[in-house]
Ligand SMILES: C[N+](C)(C)CCCC[C@H](N)C(=O)O
């Protein structure tokens with residue numbers, strides 16, 4: 001397990017000028033969350049062993065936080081440009097000039113950033129075109145800069161050292177700190193993640209909610225034990241994370257097989273593993289199901305599949321198929337309800353990858369709601385072949401986790417990662433729950449896991 005290494009930052013300030021050198025030595029980047037080292041992101045690549053919300057052994061990272069070497073120099077000697085960055089350690093010849101406006105644009109002083117709203121409070125494009133350093137002085141934890149237009153800025157060493165990082169900040173995206181890619185073997189050995197209703201609903205503390213959203217972020221799903229079998233209480237539970245998303249199905253939902261909405265969810269037929277809302281530009285981030293009752297019948301078991309885990313296997317076993325599913329744009333639709341036909345503003349691939357570090361961000365998979373492939377039909381066989389391989393993994397015993405939901409044990413899952421489904425059923429079956437928008441879920445996770453101060457300090461980093 002490689003420890004988190006501190007950054008090396010030093011200033012060489014001379015009488016006629018100053019240069020700020022910030023070197024990053026392959027440190028395992030990952031923020032140390034405010035809760036101390038026990039929650040420090042683990043980036044060891046050991047095989048998946050066992051993790052649950054109370055015990056943490058080893059986890060497999062799906063986001064390799066490779067450290068990056070960045071080298072910043074601020075010089076005020078002569079006519080040289082003010083700031084440089086180098087991809088290689090200390091090799092001045094390789095330094096790339098960075099326009100001073102970039103540093104000035106990131107001034108966080110109380111006049112440049114609205115202290116209540118945290119929004120930029122000046123017009124970057126009204127700065128003088130020849131803006132340069134007047135003076136740079138080192139302080140204990142940063143550098144005091146006087147600009148040629150008279151403005152004064154202070155740049156913390158910690159921020160400067162991270163500002164040149166190439167990979168998207170794990171904090172900005174609220175990436176899973178200790179992701180667990182699971183399959184049925186793992187769950188059989190370790191059980192499914194769960195938290196206690198009373199802890200989540202404790203009005204005197206957010207600790208229970210933090211544990212809940214952290215488990216969801218790392219595992220992709222989590223049960224809540226000991227919840228009242230009541231729709232109103234279920235809504236309150238869900239709203240401990242964030243407000244519920246309204247859709248054409250309504251907000252908080254309480255449904256049964258009556259086709260109240262023209263969607264197969266409102267029937268009793270089997271539903272294969274799928275993500276919901278693939279027809280929205282922004283599919284819901286979280287989805288909750290709380291089985292309230294199932295009488296006079298049988299079946300209706302719930303299915304979960306870890307789409308990230310299956311996608312990782314596809315990437316390792318058939319990288320070409322993975323590439324096709326991450327490139328070929330696919331359209332989806334929801335058109336069953338009177339006067340409604342929803343499609344996203346563009347076609348999206350099944351696997352949405354982060355444009356900076358190519359990490360898997362979202363799986364968009366729904367064979368019922370899929371519409372046109374946005375490629376010429378003549379070239380479509382490659383997509384069908386690749387999709388068939390992914391579908392075969394999803395339907396394998398290795399990945400299909402079946403569980404009969406129980407009243408009093410709501411299930412919540414990450415709809416950008418986990419596919420869900422159900423077996424056919426008979427009788428009267430009633431489920432309630434709701435959607436939460438992805439950004440609201442991730443915001444809540446970040447602020448609880450890292451704490452507001454750390455999150456706000458990491459908004460203006462990453463190049
Ligand atoms: C609202 N409620 C969850 C009851 C049903 C929603 C239907 C979702 C649709 N089948 C999809 O895959 O997006």
Ligand SMILES: O=C(O)CCC(=O)C(=O)O
Pocket residue numbers: 265271276289300301302420421422431
């Ligand atoms: O009825 C179920 O268990 C699941 C229904 C479903 O897939 C959905 O509402 O998205």
